[in-house]
Structures are given as structure tokens and as C-alpha cells.
Amino acid sequence: MTTQEALFKYTLRIGDNDLILGHRLAEWCSYGPTLEEDLALTNIALDLTGEAQALLQYAAEVEGKGRSADDLAYKRPERQFYNSIITELPKGDFGYSIVRQFLFDAYELPFFQMLTKSKDETLSAIAHKAVKEVKYHLRHSANWVIRLGDGTEESHNRVQKSLNDLWEYTGELFEMDEVDETVLKEGIGVDLTLVKAEWDETVNKVLAEATLTRPEDGWMQTGAKREGIHSEYLGYILTDMQYLPRAYPDAQW
Amino acid sequence: MTDTQLPLWEVFIQSKTGLPYKHVGSLHAADAEMALENARDVYTRRSEGSSIWVVPSECITASNPEDAEEFFEPSNAKIYRHPTFYVMPEGAKNI
Amino acid sequence: MEELDKLQQFQQKIDAEKKIEPKDWMPEDYRKHLIRQISQHAHSEVIGMQPEGNWITRAPSLRSKIILLAKIQDEAGHGLYLYSAAETLGISREEMINQLHTGKAKYSSIFNYPSLTWADIGAIGWLVDGAAIVNQVSLQRTSYGPYSRAMIKICMEESFHQRQGYEIMAKMAQGTPEQKEMAQDALNRWWWPSLMMFGPHDNESAHTGNAMKWKIKRETNDELRQKFIDKTVQQAEVIGLTIPDPDLKWNEERGHYDFGEIDWEEFWRVVNGNGPCNKKRLNHHKKVHEEGRWVREAAAAYAKKQKNKQIAA
Numbered sequence: 001m002t003t004q005e006a007l008f009k010y011t012l013r014i015g016d017n018d019l020i021l022g023h024r025l026a027e028w029c030s031y032g033p034t035l036e037e038d039l040a041l042t043n044i045a046l047d048l049t050g051e052a053q054a055l056l057q058y059a060a061e062v063e064g065k066g067r068s069a070d071d072l073a074y075k076r077p078e079r080q081f082y083n084s085i086i087t088e089l090p091k092g093d094f095g096y097s098i099v100r101q102f103l104f105d106a107y108e109l110p111f112f113q114m115l116t117k118s119k120d121e122t123l124s125a126i127a128h129k130a131v132k133e134v135k136y137h138l139r140h141s142a143n144w145v146i147r148l149g150d151g152t153e154e155s156h157n158r159v160q161k162s163l164n165d166l167w168e169y170t171g172e173l174f175e176m177d178e179v180d181e182t183v184l185k186e187g188i189g190v191d192l193t194l195v196k197a198e199w200d201e202t203v204n205k206v207l208a209e210a211t212l213t214r215p216e217d218g219w220m221q222t223g224a225k226r227e228g229i230h231s232e233y234l235g236y237i238l239t240d241m242q243y244l245p246r247a248y249p250d251a252q253w
Numbered sequence: 254m255t256d257t258q259l260p261l262w263e264v265f266i267q268s269k270t271g272l273p274y275k276h277v278g279s280l281h282a283a284d285a286e287m288a289l290e291n292a293r294d295v296y297t298r299r300s301e302g303s304s305i306w307v308v309p310s311e312c313i314t315a316s317n318p319e320d321a322e323e324f325f326e327p328s329n330a331k332i333y334r335h336p337t338f339y340v341m342p343e344g345a346k347n348i
Numbered sequence: 349m350e351e352l353d354k355l356q357q358f359q360q361k362i363d364a365e366k367k368i369e370p371k372d373w374m375p376e377d378y379r380k381h382l383i384r385q386i387s388q389h390a391h392s393e394v395i396g397m398q399p400e401g402n403w404i405t406r407a408p409s410l411r412s413k414i415i416l417l418a419k420i421q422d423e424a425g426h427g428l429y430l431y432s433a434a435e436t437l438g439i440s441r442e443e444m445i446n447q448l449h450t451g452k453a454k455y456s457s458i459f460n461y462p463s464l465t466w467a468d469i470g471a472i473g474w475l476v477d478g479a480a481i482v483n484q485v486s487l488q489r490t491s492y493g494p495y496s497r498a499m500i501k502i503c504m505e506e507s508f509h510q511r512q513g514y515e516i517m518a519k520m521a522q523g524t525p526e527q528k529e530m531a532q533d534a535l536n537r538w539w540w541p542s543l544m545m546f547g548p549h550d551n552e553s554a555h556t557g558n559a560m561k562w563k564i565k566r567e568t569n570d571e572l573r574q575k576f577i578d579k580t581v582q583q584a585e586v587i588g589l590t591i592p593d594p595d596l597k598w599n600e601e602r603g604h605y606d607f608g609e610i611d612w613e614e615f616w617r618v619v620n621g622n623g624p625c626n627k628k629r630l631n632h633h634k635k636v637h638e639e640g641r642w643v644r645e646a647a648a649a650y651a652k653k654q655k656n657k658q659i660a661a
Binding site: 023026027029030031032033034035036037038039042043045046049050052053056069070073074093094095146147148150151152154155158237240241243244245248250251252253 | 394397398401404405406408409410411412413414417418420421424425427428431466516519520523524526527632636639640641642643644645646647649650653
Binding site: 258261317 | 421428
């Protein structure tokens with residue numbers, strides 16, 4: 001694997017996470033529990049989609065085959081997406097989306113913080129901008145996890161169940177393979193074991209305050225980030241997302 | 254619980270440091286932190302702010318329109334509080 | 349003071365273009381009219397998120413997705429500003445939502461039409477927001493302070509919405525034959541409902557009289573409708589689309605476009621609940637409101653616990 005190949009896939013993974021999670025969050029538009037929260041979730045979706053745009057554009061440049069960010073988002077098939085499965089799961093109820101968001105934010109903040117030190121100037125610049133955004137995402141989702149966890153009996157039970165259900169999808173975020181090793185060696189990528197340590201700390205702290213129980217680590221879902229083997233849900237996301245560019249390949253929008 | 258829309262808060266924004274805080278509107282939130290975050294998402298989507306205050310609406314005491322006469326009109330008569338009241342000698346420069 | 353004196357003073361204030369503020373005395377009918385109009389306006393912003401939201405996951409480019417999302421988010425914000433303005437009149441947001449759910453409060457009928465193709469997102473921005481802006485610009489001068497301030501803020505933010513829609517239409521009208529067909533089809537379907545947004549003719553509008561006297565409304569339905577048409581016809585010509593009205597022609601003498609008669613039967617039918625999406629829109633709102641209840645209750649319960657802890661400490 002050349003550095004360029006590794007960098008391409010590495011950038012796609014980050015960009016696809018943001019693209020797909022942004023898509024899922026955008027589904028909350030007009031579905032929020034209050035009007036205020038509707039605006040808040042949309043803001044986060046906008047941040048994530050903006051980050052995805054920058055990352056996919058860079059991935060396209062790295063690849064050097066004349067593709068654009070839109071080509072990568074709208075013309076790639078399922079098996080060439082490398083987001084982690086946790087980002088593509090259906091939005092569920094508000095508690096489910098919030099817990100998913102929290103587990104992801106708690107990963108993405110230290111990830112981007114470490115990525116600011118990347119020797120790759122573009123990734124470092126993207127990370128610098130993203131850190132500010134994700135800090136707010138984490139603050140927002142952590143506060144909600146605490147409110148719902150320590151709110152009513154119903155809310156507590158709901159989010160505890162969401163947490164239990166989502167747990168097996170958290171392992172994939174920290175998996176490292178040849179792609180990670182290659183970019184890490186070059187000083188471009190991030191050591192995910194370090195990210196995991198920070199994630200553990202954040203998760204333990206917030207769950208404790210939320211009076212929620214951290215699930216036991218068991219078998220973890222895998223496959224999407226490494227080789228594009230996803231859950232069944234991604235296909236439907238792409239069916240929606242890619243419908244127009246695929247139905248009218250000659251059209252400009 | 255009858256009103257499930259959560260309590261009302263008033264939002265004040267300072268657009269740049271050094272400027273006064275200005276009332277921009279209100280919103281609903283369960284607690285102060287939520288009010289602050291909501292204010293950020295609702296009222297500063299176009300870089301309108303550098304600092305935010307949120308205050309529970311019920312904590313604001315407002316003057317009554319009926320009291321406007323005794324509250325505000327007496328000050329109209331105190332024209333000596335304004336610099337234009339004073340005569341400056343010809344040729345003197347302002348400080 | 350006698351009620352009559354108060355009324356006279358109130359009218360003098362209005363005539364002098366002074367704003368009415370929440371704690372000022374106001375006739376009960378003024379308050380009622382404002383609550384009805386502002387809450388209807390707020391509901392329209394919020395219900396209006398649905399037809400556009402219908403296309404967020406299918407927006408055809410990253411740019412268009414971000415823009416659409418930001419735009420719909422603005423609508424939510426505008427709904428919120430307007431609810432806030434109405435709340436200064438002594439009605440709670442919960443009450444307004446109840447009135448929406450029981451059918452006592454209405455929202456703009458335009459949102460009872462479906463958004464069927466991507467071109468509809470263009471047409472909604474161009475025509476529906478275009479019509480709304482004509483109305484809102486006029487309302488910036490409304491006599492009630494909080495309403496006026498909300499409108500000023502909204503107009504400032506809305507300025508990109510109409511352009512966003514027009515840009516989509518322009519791109520499609522100049523795109524492939526299929527795109528052009530979609531654009532024309534969307535214009536055909538949205539044109540007449542957009543004209544209906546201004547409401548019945550002045551002589552048939554139940555609320556125009558007092559609303560004008562009290563300067564809640566500053567221009568009549570027919571005046572505003574004419575303004576919108578005069579502004580929009582030229583924009584259609586520039587991008588090569590045809591407005592679906594055979595009677596549309598420039599009237600040199602009036603300095604305005606003449607246009608055909610609106611299908612008022614359709615107008616009243618949809619207002620009274622029988623449009624393509626009336627039930628869908630309202631059911632969506634009710635369902636979301638119910639689904640969010642446990643979240644709001646949890647947030648309130650958590651806040652209460654924290655407060656008790658503070659007191660105990």
C-alpha cells in the first residue's frame with residue numbers, strides 16, 4: 001500500500017463518517033422534540049456535512065483522477081464507502097440519536113485534536129476548523145445524555161437501552177489496520193489507541209453523571225471502515241442521497 | 254405538568270466585545286445551560302454574537318406604561334444635564 | 349380612565365406611527381387579531397419545514413444539501429421568533445400548538461401542496477418565499493413592537509431564501525430537457541397557490557378593516573398580490589419559463605400586470621381542510637409533538653432535581 005493509497009482511504013473514512021452521520025442528523029429536521037432542539041440538531045448536521053465536503057474534496061485531490069467531492073458522495077457504490085457502521089444506523093428516537101451522537105462526538109473530538117498535529121497540511125487545517133465545531137457537538141450531546149439519563153424513569157430506561165444497543169458498534173471506531181499504520185508512520189494519521197483512552201475517560205465521566213451503566217465490552221461489529229462491508233441500512237441512505245445524480249447523469253444541479 | 258414547552262427565557266447578545274448587550278428575543282429551555290446553548294443555536298446563526306446572557310423571563314421586572322409620566326417626564330425638564338445648555342465663550346475650543 | 353378615552357389614545361398613538369409594546373393598553377380585539385395573525389404566521393413557518401424537509405435527504409449535491417438545510421433551519425428560527433412575539437401578548441407556545449392541533453389556528457394553505465420533484469424546492473424558494481417576502485417586508489412596519497422587530501429580523505435572514513429557489517429554477521430551466529420540463533411543471537403547479545397566499549380579495553377579507561386601521565397590516569391583500577406578480581413575471585421571462593396564466597399581460601395604463609382570476613373554490617376547499625396534504629402536515633406535527641413529550645418531561649425533571657440539589661446544598 002502506497003502512502004497515497006492509504007491517505008486516500010484514510011481521508012474517505014473521516015469524510016464518510018461525517019457525511020453519513022450528517023445525513024442521519026439532517027433527518028431530524030422538523031422532527032425535533034422542541035423547535036429549539038430542531039435548530040440545534042440542524043446546526044450539527046450542517047457542521048458535519050461541511051466537514052464532509054472539505055474532506056471528500058481533499059480525498060478527490062489525493063486520488064488525482066479528476067473526481068470531485070460530489071462525485072465521491074453521489075456516485076460511489078455501497079462497497080466503496082468507509083464510514084463506521086455506527087454512523088449509518090437509523091435515527092431511532094431522540095435518545096437513541098443523542099447517545100449515538102455522544103459516543104461519536106467523544107471519539108471525534110480527540111481524533112480531530114490529534115489530527116491538527118498531522119504533517120499533512122490540509123488534514124491539519126480541516127482538523128483545526130473541525131475541533132471548534134466538534135467541541136460544541138460534544139458539549140451539546142453530553143448535556144443531553146446527562147439530562148435524559150438523570151431525568152425521568154422513562155427517559156433513563158430509554159437511553160440506557162439505546163446505550164446497550166449501540167455499544168457493539170463503538171469498537172469499529174478504534175480499529176487500526178494497514179491504512180492507519182501507514183499514515184501513522186508518516187506522521188499524517190492519528191494513533192487510535194490514544195483516542196480510545198480519551199474516549200473512555202469522557203464516556204465514563206458522562207455516563208456516571210447521567211446515572212447510566214456502561215455496558216460490558218463484548219463482541220464488536222466490524223467491516224465497514226476496513227473494507228466497505230456495511231449494515232443493510234447504508235444502501236437505503238444511498239438510494240435516497242444518490243437518486244437524482246444517478247437518474248439524470250448528464251444534469252448539473 | 255401542563256406546559257410541556259419548558260420555561261421561557263430572555264436572550265441578550267453582545268455582538269462585539271465593548272458593545273452593550275442587546276435584547277434579541279426569547280426561547281424555551283429547561284435549565285440555564287440549555288437556554289445558553291439554545292440561544293447560541295437560535296440567535297447567533299450568522300455570527301451575530303461574541304457573548305450571550307440568558308435570563309428566566311419571570312425574573313424580569315418591567316416598568317408600567319401607566320407610570321411613564323412620573324418615571325420619565327421629570328427628566329425632560331432637566332435640560333442642564335445636556336452640554337448644549339451651556340454657553341461657551343467665543344473662540345474657546347472644546348476639550 | 350374611560351375605555352373610550354383609552355381607545356382614542358391608542359388610535360392616536362397608532363396614527364402617529366408609534367409602536368405598541370406588550371404592557372401598553374390595547375383593545376381586546378387588537379390583541380386577539382395579533383395573536384391570531386402572529387401565531388398563524390409562526391405555524392406557517394413551522395409547517396412549511398415539511399414540504400422542503402421532504403427533499404433534504406435527496407438534495408443532488410453537497411452544496412444544495414447544505415443550503416437547503418440552512419434554509420429550513422431558518423424557517424424553524426423564524427417560527428420561533430414569531431412564537432416569541434405572540435407570547436408577549438399573554439398566550440403560551442403550548443396553547444398556540446394546541447390551537448394548531450385542534451384546528452382553531454390555521455397555517456398558510458400553500459403548505460398543503462406536495463413537493464414532488466427537486467424543481468419544487470426551486471419553486472417553493474422562488475415563489476412561496478418570494479410571496480412571503482412581499483408580505484413580510486410590508487409587515488416590518490406593523491404597529492405591534494415585538495411583531496415588527498421579529499419581522500425585521502426575519503426579512504434580513506430571508507433575503508437569501510428567494511435567491512436560493514430562483515437559482516435552482518434558473519439552473520434547471522437552462523439544463524437538460526428533462527430538467528427544464530421539471531422546472532416548468534413545478535412553476536405550473538405552484539403559481540396559482542402562491543397567488544392564493546395573499547388571501548381573498550380585499551372586499552371579501554373579513555379581517556382587513558380593523559387590521560388596516562390599527563396598522564397591523566400595512567397593505568391590502570390585493571395590493572401585495574399585485575406587487576408580487578409585477579416582480580415575478582420578469583424573473584420568469586429571464587430564465588425562459590412560462591407563467592401558466594393566458595390572461596397575464598402588461599397593462600400600460602395601470603403600470604401593472606393584469607392577470608386571470610384565481611380559482612377561489614380551490615382556495616376555500618384547501619383552507620377548509622381538503623387539500624392534498626392537509627392531514628399529512630397536521631398529523632406529522634402532532635406525532636412529533638407527542639414523540640417529543642418524554643424528552644421535554646425528562647429535561648424539566650432533570651432541571652427540577654438540580655434546583656432541589658442546589659437548595660439542599
